Amino acid sequence: MDYEKAFDSINHGYMLNALRNQGVPGKLTLLIQELYTDVKARIVTERPGRLFEINKGVKQGDPLSPLLFNAALVEVFRKVNWENRGVSINGRKLNNLRFADDIVLIAQSREELKNMINDLVEKSKKAGLKINSDKTKIISQTKGEGILVNGKTLEEVEEYKYLGQIISL
Numbered sequence: 737m738d739y740e741k742a743f744d745s746i747n748h749g750y751m752l753n754a755l756r757n758q759g760v761p762g763k764l765t766l767l768i769q770e771l772y773t774d775v776k777a778r779i780v781t782e783r784p785g786r787l788f789e790i791n792k793g794v795k796q797g798d799p800l801s802p803l804l805f806n807a808a809l810v811e812v813f814r815k816v817n818w819e820n821r822g823v824s825i826n827g828r829k830l831n832n833l834r835f836a837d838d839i840v841l842i843a844q845s846r847e848e849l850k851n852m853i854n855d856l857v858e859k860s861k862k863a864g865l866k867i868n869s870d871k872t873k874i875i876s877q878t879k880g881e882g883i884l885v886n887g888k889t890l891e892e893v894e895e896y897k898y899l900g901q902i903i904s905l
Contacts, residue, residue, distance in 0.1 A: 746808050754811035758807055774789075808865065809865070812860055813832070815859045815862075818855075823843075823844060849876070873896050877905055879892075
């Protein structure tokens with residue numbers, strides 16, 4: 737799974753709560769809040785344009801952007817209830833692999849995967865994140881009903897490149 741314009745869509749309130757919940761000291765959270773509150777910008781070409789407010793997203797090129805996105809995404813994954821989902825490895829359930837916005841969901845069945853995707857889509861929306869259905873693929877041992885994300889049926893593939901490695905059955 738992949739998120740659309742991940743850094744541009746983060747809900748600021750969600751992001752700040754995520755930082756607090758993950759133990760970021762209050763002074764730093766307050767500083768970050770000040771950086772993203774009442775932000776105004778203008779477009780400059782031959783002459784400066786009018787000021788406009790920026791109400792969501794993080795600043796492009798900001799070194800904090802990936803950290804803030806990861807904090808929001810960690811909070812999303814803390815809110816899903818997947819302890820009994822996924823495949824069992826040495827008595828523990830493995831249900832996802834994550835690196836930044838590149839995510840692999842692992843499920844026992846197609847129905848379980850569908851439920852996990854729907855859960856992730858719902859929780860992501862609350863954070864202001866939207867899953868990119870064009871980049872999201874399914875690899876499954878069984879064929880079945882298509883899985884929809886944002887009104888689009890996810891493409892089924894035989895293999896997929898994840899972090900430079902080919903994943904296949």
